[in-house]
Amino acid sequence: MILTLFKTELIKQKKGFIWLIVTIIPLGTMVAMFLDMYLRYHTYLYGLAQNNKVTSWVILLKENHNILGWGMFLPFFVSIIATIIYYTEFENNSWKKHLSLPVSKVEIYISKFFVILFFSLIMIILNSLGLLIVGKIIGFPEAFDYKLYANYILFQFIAILGVSAIHNFLSSYYESAITPVIIGFISMIFSKIVLLARPGIAKFIPYTYTHYANNLNGESKALVVYGGIISMAILLFLGILSFKKRDIL
Amino acid sequence: MLKALKIELLKIKGSKVLFIATLFPIFSVLQGVMFLQYVKRSGESFEFWRMLFSGSTFFYATLLFPMIIILVFAIITRLEHINNGWNQVLTFPIKRKNVYLSKLLLGCIIIFLNLAVFSIGIIIAGLILGGDVNIPYNIILGKPILAFLSSLPIISFQFFLSIKFKHIGVPLGIGSALTLPVILVINSTKYWIVYPFAYPMIAITPNLVTLSEKQILKHYLMYGISGLIFIIVIGIGLLKFKNKDII
Numbered sequence: 078m079i080l081t082l083f084k085t086e087l088i089k090q091k092k093g094f095i096w097l098i099v100t101i102i103p104l105g106t107m108v109a110m111f112l113d114m115y116l117r118y119h120t121y122l123y124g125l126a127q128n129n130k131v132t133s134w135v136i137l138l139k140e141n142h143n144i145l146g147w148g149m150f151l152p153f154f155v156s157i158i159a160t161i162i163y164y165t166e167f168e169n170n171s172w173k174k175h176l177s178l179p180v181s182k183v184e185i186y187i188s189k190f191f192v193i194l195f196f197s198l199i200m201i202i203l204n205s206l207g208l209l210i211v212g213k214i215i216g217f218p219e220a221f222d223y224k225l226y227a228n229y230i231l232f233q234f235i236a237i238l239g240v241s242a243i244h245n246f247l248s249s250y251y252e253s254a255i256t257p258v259i260i261g262f263i264s265m266i267f268s269k270i271v272l273l274a275r276p277g278i279a280k281f282i283p284y285t286y287t288h289y290a291n292n293l294n295g296e297s298k299a300l301v302v303y304g305g306i307i308s309m310a311i312l313l314f315l316g317i318l319s320f321k322k323r324d325i326l
Numbered sequence: 327m328l329k330a331l332k333i334e335l336l337k338i339k340g341s342k343v344l345f346i347a348t349l350f351p352i353f354s355v356l357q358g359v360m361f362l363q364y365v366k367r368s369g370e371s372f373e374f375w376r377m378l379f380s381g382s383t384f385f386y387a388t389l390l391f392p393m394i395i396i397l398v399f400a401i402i403t404r405l406e407h408i409n410n411g412w413n414q415v416l417t418f419p420i421k422r423k424n425v426y427l428s429k430l431l432l433g434c435i436i437i438f439l440n441l442a443v444f445s446i447g448i449i450i451a452g453l454i455l456g457g458d459v460n461i462p463y464n465i466i467l468g469k470p471i472l473a474f475l476s477s478l479p480i481i482s483f484q485f486f487l488s489i490k491f492k493h494i495g496v497p498l499g500i501g502s503a504l505t506l507p508v509i510l511v512i513n514s515t516k517y518w519i520v521y522p523f524a525y526p527m528i529a530i531t532p533n534l535v536t537l538s539e540k541q542i543l544k545h546y547l548m549y550g551i552s553g554l555i556f557i558i559v560i561g562i563g564l565l566k567f568k569n570k571d572i573i
Contacts, residue, residue, distance in 0.1 A: 094491075098499035102506075109507030116514050145506055146389070153502065161495040254494045255401055259342060262393065266353055274360065 078180060082188035083195075086162070090192070095161045099200040102154055107207030110141055114215045133217040137208055138229060142291035147204060149269055151233065151287040152240040154200060156261025159193045159244035160254045167252050186320045190245045190313060194234075197241060201233045232290040236301045239283030239308025246316035250323075283308040330420050330428035334402070338432070343401045347436045350390050351444035355451050358382025362455065374457045379465055380531075382448055387473065387527040388508045391440075395480050396501035398436050402429055403488040426567045430485055430560065437481065441470040469530045476529035478552045479522035482559035489563060519544055525552060 090096070114122065114137065126136045142148040166172050175185055205226050212221065247257035268284035279285040286304045289297040338344065361381025365372050406412045415425055445467050452461070480501075487497040504523045511517060511524040518524045525548055 094493050094496050094499075098495055101500060102503045105503030105506055109510050112507065112514070112517065113510045116517070145510060147506070150502065150506060154499075157495050157498050157502070161493065164493065164495070255397075255404055256342070258494070258498060259346060259397065262397065263349075266350070266390070270353065270357065 079184050079188050079191070082180065082184055083191050086188055086192040087195075089165055090162065090196075093161065093165065095158065095196055098154075098157060098161065099196050100203060103200055103203035103207050106141065106145060106147060106204055107211060109145055110137065110208060111211045111214065113140055113145070114211055118215055132219040132222060133215075134208075134212060134219060134222040134225060137212055137217075138225065138291055141204070141208055148288045148291060149265060151201075151237060152268075152284045153258075153261050153265045155193065155197050155237050155240050156244045156247075156258050158196045158200070159241065159248040160257050162189060162192050162196070163248035164254050167254070182321050183317055186245070186249065186317055187313075189249065190241060190316075193241045193245055194238070197237055198230075198234055201230055201237075205230050229291060232298065232301050233287060235305040236286035236290040238305040239286065239312055242309045242312035242316060243283060246312065246319065249316070249320060280304065283312070327424045327428060330424040331431055333420075334428050334432040337405050338402060338436075341401060341405070343398055343436060344439075346394065346397055346401075347440040348443050350394055351386065351440055351447055354382045354386035354390055354444060355447035357385055358448065359451050359455065375452055375462050375466065378452050378455070378457070379448055379462075379469070382444070383469075383527075383530050386444065387530045388512070389505060391473065391477065391526050391530075392480055392505040392508065392523055393502065394440055395433075395437055395477060396484050396498060396505070398440075399433050399481070399484045399488040400494050400497050402433055402436075403485075404494055407492045407494075422568050423564060426489075426564050429489075430481075433485060434481065437477070438474060441474055445470050472529040472549075473526045475549055476525035476552050478556035479525065479559070482556045482563070483522075486559055486563040489567060515541070519548060519551070522552065522555060 118133070122136050122140070123133060126133050166175070176182065209221060209226070244257055244261060247260055248254075251257055264282075264284045268279065268282050268288075271282060272279040272285050272288055279288075280300060283304065286301050286308075289301050358378050358381035362374075362378045365377055365381075406415055416422065448466050449461060484497055484501055487500060491497060507521070508524045508527060511521045512527050518528055528545070528548060
């Protein structure tokens, strides 16, 4: 049943703005990274890669994640995606219709969560695809590092699990679409500050996990995997409990 | 016009927009304080006020300020997008032009308030931290005013998007996608001029080195371009708004 609901959700979004958002954001990052590489690759970044004994693809990934700020912004983009997905229900007042169908609330809630993950994953993949295009246009001498970028996509996806669960809850809870987005924005800024000032505490904040998703050493991997999955399990469970009790009139 | 503005002010009374406008600059000032303390600990010589201002502005001008503009206009136009608010507003005996301009003016006032909180926050934090009374007002108050002027293209563009699209995700998504590259664009002395989202950062940064004549000219050009884009985008937006059928 969840799969059917998931497909229904995708049909609902077929002509929606969600496709515009998940393509325009990675397009923006691609243009920005192209500009960055065009201006600095031959004069500085290639030398930096050689000095650090890494490939140009690693440098490109780090520029995208740390300098451009993709790692910081990603949870905020997830909050926008979640808002758009729930917006259709509030706009058309279609909760009533949904809940009069012979489908459990839990299944509706989980299917929405999967839709958020689906569109977030598309956005993440498009971002990495954009990086591949930038590297090819600039003419990196090394072969494309498929494994590195596949890992990058995978770890970003795991890192957003907790944030997706939070915004699945917030977007279902607040009728005003702006409130979850504001919460997402404040959390993004707050988590960045905590990450810089108190890294020990930052490990417990789901909004910080995307920051670690590029640094694929053992500790960061564990943090992303355990943090992402555990926070998702807890927050999704709490969200389901709350959603089941809610009267939607 | 004044009447329309008063109505707009009443509408935002209970909204979160003023909270956003005042909260975020405080974050940035706290960051500036942390940066100042870090520099103090390093034992290097530094100019107190300039350092506090620089530490506060980096995150603020590259990220927070453009995002606040995006959020402010998304919120103030959303009030009309929900529950067919445009229909109600446009049945009032107020000219469409006044409705449009009063919303724009309201947004500008909120953004200006945001900058005022930022400047005043820096002064208060500096005095608490033991800064001398010779406060460089030309930087702490002057630079944010320039940042406001240089942000006119962002203001007009986001206002246009927020009015045009009912769905809040569109101005937010496009605006944040355009804010992301700012940090990269400002590194280019050649290309920043073609990217208006980078203007506030350029305008607010204290000049730590003497600028060449060419660079100074580019700065003046930036304010000219800002004004021009603002007039064009607002003009197009107003024309569209006047002719739009709102059913």
